[in-house]
Amino acid sequence: xxxxxxxxxxxxxxxxxxxxxxxxxxxxxxxxxxxxxxxxxxxxxxxxxxxxxxxxxxxxxxxxxxxxxxxxxxxxxxxxxxxxxxxxxxxxxxxxxxxxxxxxxxxxxxxxxxxxxxxxxxxxxxxxxxxxxxxxxxxxxxxxxxxxxxxxxxxxxxxxxxxxxxxxxxxxxxxxxxxxxxxxxxxxxxxxxxxxxxxxxxxxxxxxxxxxxxxxxxxxxxxxxxxxxxxxxxxxxxxxxxxxxxxxxxxxxxxxxxxxxxxxxxxxxxxxxxxxxxxxxxxxxxxxxxxxxxxxxxxxxxxxxxxxxxxxxxxxxxxxxxxxxxxxxxxxxxxxxxxxxxxxxxxxx
Amino acid sequence: xxxxxxxxxxxxxxxxxxxxxxxxxxxxxxxxxxxxxxxxxxxxxxxxxxxxxxxxxxxxxxxxxxxxxxxxxxxxxxxxxxxxxxxxxxxxxxxxxxxxxxxxxxxxxxxxxxxxxxxxxxxxxxxxxxxxxxxxxxxxxxxxxxxxxxxxxxxxxxxxxxxxxxxxxxxxxxxxxxxxxxxxxxxxxxxxxxxxxxxxxxxxxxxxxxxxxxxxxxxxxxxxxxxxxxxxxxxxxxxxxxxxxxxxxxxxxxxxxxxxxxxxxxxxxxxxxxxxxxxxxxxxxxxxxxxxxxxxxxxxxxxxxxxxxxxxxxxxxxxxxxxxxxxxxxxxxxxxxxxxxxxxxxxxxxxxxxxxxxxxxxxxxxxxxxxxxxxxxxxxxxxxxxxxxxxxxxxxxxxxxxxxxxxxxxxxxxxxxxxxxxxxxxxxxxxxxxxxxxxxxxxxxxxxxxxxxxxxxxxxxxxxxxxxxxxxxxxxxxxxxxxxxxxxxxxxxxxxxxxxxxxxxxxxxxx
Numbered sequence: 037x038x039x040x041x042x043x044x045x046x047x048x049x050x051x052x053x054x055x056x057x058x059x060x061x062x063x064x065x066x067x068x069x070x071x072x073x074x075x076x077x078x079x080x081x082x083x084x085x086x087x088x089x090x091x092x093x094x095x096x097x098x099x100x101x102x103x104x105x106x107x108x109x110x111x112x113x114x115x116x117x118x119x120x121x122x123x124x125x126x127x128x129x130x131x132x133x134x135x136x137x138x139x140x141x142x143x144x145x146x147x148x149x150x151x152x153x154x155x156x157x158x159x160x161x162x163x164x165x166x167x168x169x170x171x172x173x174x175x176x177x178x179x180x181x182x183x184x185x186x187x188x189x190x191x192x193x194x195x196x197x198x199x200x201x202x203x204x205x206x207x208x209x210x211x212x213x214x215x216x217x218x219x220x221x222x223x224x225x226x227x228x229x230x231x232x233x234x235x236x237x238x239x240x241x242x243x244x245x246x247x248x249x250x251x252x253x254x255x256x257x258x259x260x261x262x263x264x265x266x267x268x269x270x271x272x273x274x275x276x277x278x279x280x281x282x283x284x285x286x287x288x289x290x291x292x293x294x295x296x297x298x299x300x301x302x303x304x305x306x307x308x309x310x311x312x313x314x315x316x317x318x319x320x321x322x323x324x325x326x327x328x329x330x331x332x333x334x335x336x337x338x339x340x341x342x343x344x345x346x347x348x349x350x351x352x353x354x355x356x357x358x359x360x361x362x363x364x365x366x367x368x369x370x371x372x373x374x375x376x377x378x379x380x381x382x383x384x385x
Numbered sequence: 386x387x388x389x390x391x392x393x394x395x396x397x398x399x400x401x402x403x404x405x406x407x408x409x410x411x412x413x414x415x416x417x418x419x420x421x422x423x424x425x426x427x428x429x430x431x432x433x434x435x436x437x438x439x440x441x442x443x444x445x446x447x448x449x450x451x452x453x454x455x456x457x458x459x460x461x462x463x464x465x466x467x468x469x470x471x472x473x474x475x476x477x478x479x480x481x482x483x484x485x486x487x488x489x490x491x492x493x494x495x496x497x498x499x500x501x502x503x504x505x506x507x508x509x510x511x512x513x514x515x516x517x518x519x520x521x522x523x524x525x526x527x528x529x530x531x532x533x534x535x536x537x538x539x540x541x542x543x544x545x546x547x548x549x550x551x552x553x554x555x556x557x558x559x560x561x562x563x564x565x566x567x568x569x570x571x572x573x574x575x576x577x578x579x580x581x582x583x584x585x586x587x588x589x590x591x592x593x594x595x596x597x598x599x600x601x602x603x604x605x606x607x608x609x610x611x612x613x614x615x616x617x618x619x620x621x622x623x624x625x626x627x628x629x630x631x632x633x634x635x636x637x638x639x640x641x642x643x644x645x646x647x648x649x650x651x652x653x654x655x656x657x658x659x660x661x662x663x664x665x666x667x668x669x670x671x672x673x674x675x676x677x678x679x680x681x682x683x684x685x686x687x688x689x690x691x692x693x694x695x696x697x698x699x700x701x702x703x704x705x706x707x708x709x710x711x712x713x714x715x716x717x718x719x720x721x722x723x724x725x726x727x728x729x730x731x732x733x734x735x736x737x738x739x740x741x742x743x744x745x746x747x748x749x750x751x752x753x754x755x756x757x758x759x760x761x762x763x764x765x766x767x768x769x770x771x772x773x774x775x776x777x778x779x780x781x782x783x784x785x786x787x788x789x790x791x792x793x794x795x796x797x798x799x800x801x802x803x804x805x806x807x808x809x810x811x812x813x814x815x816x817x818x819x820x821x822x823x824x825x826x827x828x829x830x831x832x833x834x835x836x837x838x839x840x841x842x843x844x845x846x847x848x849x850x851x852x853x854x855x856x857x858x859x860x861x862x863x864x865x866x867x868x869x870x871x872x873x874x875x876x877x878x879x880x881x882x883x884x885x886x887x888x889x890x891x892x893x894x895x896x
Contacts, residue, residue: 247752250739257734263691264721264729265743266712 042375046368047318047325051332053371054361061356062349071347076354079342080335086342088220091229092295094334096121098232099287100312101330102239103154103280105321109243110276111256116161116176117284118309119183120154122302124285125292126187127153129299130195132205132292142208147231147289154285155278157183162277166270172277180305188301201300211294226294233327235283240323242279252276284309314362333358389414389449389577390435390466390546396443397430404430405441408603410579410596412546417568417578419588419595419609421621423818424788427601428581432548436468437461467539471550473531477524481517482506485538509540514570529560536567547571548579553587554816557677557844558879565591583621583818585614586847599623622820630826633834635854637666641838642688642807647697649683649862657683658694659862665807670829670839672853672870674846676882680862681842682724685811688840689721690714701807715744720805722796724812724842730796731784738766738780741799765802773798774824790821797828808832811842826852846875860884 055073062069080090100117107114114120128150135142161175195202211226219225243249255262255272263269287308292299315333319325340354364371390412397405404427412418422428433439435446437455446453448464455461461468475484482503491498491505506519515533523531532552539547549568553561568578568591580592588595588609595612597604597620604620619625642665649658657680665671675681686692688699690711699707701717715721723729731740742751742762750761766780773794777787784792793813800808810829814822829852833839843849849856850870858866858881866881 245756247747247755247757250746250757254732254735254743258728258732260728261730261732261743264689264711264723266710266715268710 042372043320045375046371047320047329047365049371049375050318050364050368051361053364054357057360058353058357062353067349067353068347072343072349072353075343075346075349076336076339078339078346080339082342083221084219085221085223086338088216088223088225090331090335090338091220092223092225093338094330095226095228095232095290095294096287096308097311097315097330097334098229098327099235099283099290100308101315101319101326102235102323103283103287103309104312104316105319105323105326106239106243106283107276107280108316108321109256110252110272112165112273112276112280113173114158114161114176114277114280114284115173115313116158116179116183116309117280117287117312118305118307119176119180120157120281120284121288121291121306121309122180122183122187123157123288124150124154125288126190126299127285128209128289129202129205129292132209132297133195133203135209136206137208139208142206143211143293146205146209146293147211147286150289150292151282151285154288155282158277158281158284159274162274162281165277166273180309184302184305187299191299191301195299199301202298204297205293209293210297211290212297224295226290228290228294231286231290235286236323236327239283248275284312287312311358314358314365317362317365387414387450388412388447390579391447391450392431392435392444393447394444395431395434395441395446397427397434397439397441402601404601405434405598406602407444408596408598408601409606410603411606412577412579413594414577415572415575416593417572417580417591419592420579420581420598421583421585421588421595421617422598423583423621423820424790424816426598426621428598429550430601431598432468432550432579432581435461436466436548462542462544465543465545466548467542467544467546468548469532469535469539469550469552471552471554473535475523475531475534477522479523480519481521481523481526481534481537482519484523484534485519485541489542506537506541509537513540513567513574515567527560528555529557529563532556532560532564533567536571544576546577546579548581550581551583551816552580553582553584558846559676561587585617585819588617589614597621618819621818630823630830630851632830632852635669635833637669637854638836639667640664641667641702642840643698643700643703644688645698647684647687647699648695649680649687649692650695651680651683657862658687660697661859661863663857663864665838665840667806667838668833668836669854670833670841670852672841672843672849672856673859674843674849674856674878674882675859677844679859679882681811681859683862684859685721685724685809685842688714688809689719712744715803718806720800720803720808722793722800722808722810722813724815726789726792726796731792733783733785735784736781737770737775737777737784737787737795738763740784740795741766741769743799745803769795769798769802773801773828790817793817793821793825797825801828801832805837807838807840809840809842812844813841814843814845814848822848846878849878850875858882 059069062072079086081087100121103117104114128146131146131149157179160179161172164170164175165172191202192198211228213227216225217223243253251267251272255267255269259269311333315326315329319329336354336358340351343349343351343354388411392410395405395408408431420428430439434441437457437460446455453464482499485506486502491502503519510517515537517530517533517537552564556564571578582588592609594606594608596606599621644661644663647658647661651657661684673681683692687694690709693708698705701719704717706714706717727733739762742765745751750758752758763780770777770780775791775794777791813825829839841852853870856868856870857864860882
């Protein structure tokens, strides 16, 4: 069995197994699993409106997945995508609120502000790792909380007068598109998906085609050999985190400038950044894989909203199914061994 | 004569290849029996069959005359077969005793009786002259000691037959000597030993008989007393092998590398290189001889920019290269075949082709304005793979999948191709078989003949004596003698390396 095929079949099997166990749970708890899945699929693709909503939800997932995947590919584990997303969201909205500029300048400026904020937020763990060998996992987890509470504080004190949200952004900074909304029966679909797909290409291009990507991957695989070969290991670690953070910041900007148009005070994390880890894992950190995985997670998330209405299944169950899929992806080693045994037996026959 | 182990006509297949074909190995009681073959000849497969890790398709295994089926390592253990692995299977934070009893803990009332175990470990250690401290932590003891712990582990489990898998690959010359003594003690105490190796010298020194396999096929068994290294080498490789490396006398020209009064500290901050002087001229090979840990690593790292030096000067063709970045050193005309090819030499998870441009990927034609040109990269890779006989399924194969010899050939190809003025070769043949060693020595001498300065660091005295034009003996961070390999002996070298005659030699070097 070729490796390529294996890389494809493992995530697919993980999804199938997740669904299977989810079905069992639904049956055991007395829900109609068939109706639940029909509702799920209807809710994600049953109507042009739902399709628009699904694509909208897929947008930040792609970018969060790219952020985690990019770091993975270069040997780093960026758990801070959530925090970078929050600061990116806030920064882009801030620019959207504070300035009054022509759209051609205002919108790109707001988008770039989101990317820059995420990059800056990721620079901190990158620098600490490169300079003092502090593990990025610890720093990024902690910075998630700092991002959450700092952004809440700024929204309450600087961006509003003790309100629980920022003012709405100016139209000139909005990603909203009456054209796309009209096309999808007034869903909240916005131009963000185009930016996300451009970023997919950018990630692929950097990693596969440039000397920068060659260096980043080399440092990720083997720091000693990279140093021996004359690469600047520290610079590359920082750069890898910064690029990853920029993707995460963009994910936040898509929410801020597209879906919401403002930034709320949050009681907790958005979860998109953490789901990004699952997206990257399921997609094997490959650009196309991330798009497909984001599509799956996005449709599960959106389709789930329909489950309580149509099938009476609580949408917490969808969270359980997503968790099960992540579990089976994490346990892909198990699946791999299972497949190998299977193909070995066939080989003997 | 009674055989303790007989492996008769063993055949083991893997999908697509026959790893062992009709191999017979018979081990007499109380002998040291060598299993000789090139890398990938099927030695490990055969031993894994004996140890119960693989099941043979054909053939019979007998232990003390009785036919047995060894389906897992526990059965092998029960039959008194123990294996000393090349890569140690030890838990670093545990003590010697804890490692030894692992899986066979002596317990009293559910608690591990560590005292009792320590006593037993101590007794066995005394009996076989192993001198292992049962209380020491694995992470605190030397590689040689760790190997003894592995030996103890098998003895503790009551092994009568010990399999040593390339035991000397990781040891210094002194430790090798001690290991050979230990093996002899084991034999005197009635144990039998199978020694897997491709080092002919060791076989001649310590073994009674040797079984040769080549490309998975059993070639035969010969008495060591009735053979010689040349015959063994040709049996193993299947053709004549020259040991004495052919070379014309060196014709050294101008100075290329000039090191003056160099001081370097090691990773713990202690002085490792203390006022070292060394010159290497174009068209000569200078071999650095010394016992590991006398500053060799620090010296090479200081030259190649991987380590900062405290004071002194290092110049290449008159240009100061001290304390500049590794990339600038590379660009100044230094090629470096590193000691540890897995750690420094290759990115194992990159295709072998991409490894061929590890230092040059940012230059034209391999990239342009930051965009890689894979056509050119793989064109270069292909030509190097051909020229240096790197055996790989394709240029896209991961470096990890290649054998050690082919990985090393790839590194040498890459370094030589950059046409450096100074080529540093650190242990270039470590762990390789005679065929690959021959090839690499030829390439080094070829570089010399093209007018390059070559710095050879090796712990194999044979290699130093054979390949070098001058030998620099390093001891405690200084060059204590410069010798002509034609006018010195291994004994003299050995003494100098150990630090005796230091004064006289030092004076001689200054003359």
